[in-house]
Amino acid sequence: MTAPDPQSAAGAPPASGAPEGHADADHATGGHRRNRRAIRDGSEQGRPFVADASAGRRAAAQAGRREAESSSRVAGIGGRVAGIRASAANAGGQASRAGHVVGERVGRPVLRAAQPAWRATSRTVWPVLSPVLTVVSPFGWVVLAAGVAALIAGLSFGWQELLVIAFASFAVLALSVVFVVGRSAYTVKLNLAANRVVVGTRAVGSIVIGNDSARALLPSRIELPVGAGLASFHVPRLVPGASHDDLFGIPTARRAVLNVGPVKSVRGDPLGLLRREIRWTDAIELYVHPRTVRLEGSSAGFIRDLEGQTTKDLSNDDVSFHALREYVAGDDRRNIHWKTSARTGTLMVRQFEETRRSHLALALSTSPADYGDPDEFELAVSSCGSLGIQALIEERDVTVMVQSQTLHTETGRRLLDDLSGIEQRQSRESIVHLAKTAGEAVPNASVAVLLFGASVTPTQMRKASVQLPFGVTVIAVRCQPGAPVGRRMIGELTLLTIGDLTDLAPALRRVNA
Known part of the structure; x- marks a missing residue:
């Protein structure tokens, strides 16, 4: 089998002769050259485009780097600025602390060093200025301030009227000085007929004013403070060696501790701009005692017991033997002393000294909640004073x-002095709390007396009696002016109601009945 021709297999046209073959070869060779040239030309023509793109990318990259560098530089600058600010703030804080420390270290010694000088200056200057400053009355200071204000405003705005007001104020103050200058050479004595009076009576006293100088003294005015009040006396012109006395009376409508005095001589102008006072005496205390009544015998509810103290009162049925006496009809036959009766041929009975416990506790409520009105409180104070005085008279603690x-309670006078100054005070402690306090303070008392007004309820009374120690006889005295005398039992508590101070003794006798 014949092998195919490569050219025919490639599809090439059949060679018709040599010239055609060479032409095709040349043509093919020329085509390749043209293609290479085109490629070269294309490559030569494409280089600028490729270079331009690379340059753009490089420029963009460089711009990005520059922007990043700028941002980093800005951030660095911002950080440095923040650091500078923080350093400045830290330095400022340190400077402030340093200044504070320096101020403390420097200021405190300066202040400590200046204090003695300030005290010395005050001690030197104040005695000089005090007599001048205290002479000017509050109204005088107002006039002086108005004059200064009018003077400043008149000079500032050119108002003649304000200047006239200012100079008029200063002129009036200057004229007032004439009324307070000068010296007084008085000898003053303040006397009270009694330093202690019972409420409702009149306290009497006198003021004696003398002139011991070698010249006559002009008329003046004497003031005498009495409690919250003020009494004024006119002192005439006194020649050398002369004296003047004034009597005065102090009404005592209620209990109180009054300060009478000190006596002061007063000089001042008619308008009251200046006022000069000179103190001549000290104050005297005047005690206005509550009204009390005498409680006869054992009406105070005293209890005999085996632990008591003997008294001078004789009794027929106690344990402290005193003496023998002849039998009297009604005597207890158990007290007959048979041996002595057989020897004397007359019935003789034993006689004893009465014994009582040594302590009586009186609890007086001062809470306004326990009273309906002030009269109830005054009645309770008087009842307390009467019971206390009676106990002291009978030599009881x-x-x-x-x-x-x-x-x-050392003496009756001291007890009444203290009762004179007792006032009602707002307090959360009721009669129940007071009874508890009394029980803790006097646990060995035989009788405890609670005194209050009509506002205390039976429930409160029962609670109060429970607060006292077991075995203590509890007596409650309810003070209600105008109420009838009454006695009732509330558990172990004996409640007495009185409407007047004179009802206290009959009410107490009912306790022993």
């Missing part, structure tokens, strides 16, 4: 308590 204090 007594404790008197209120919510805020324990009163003095």
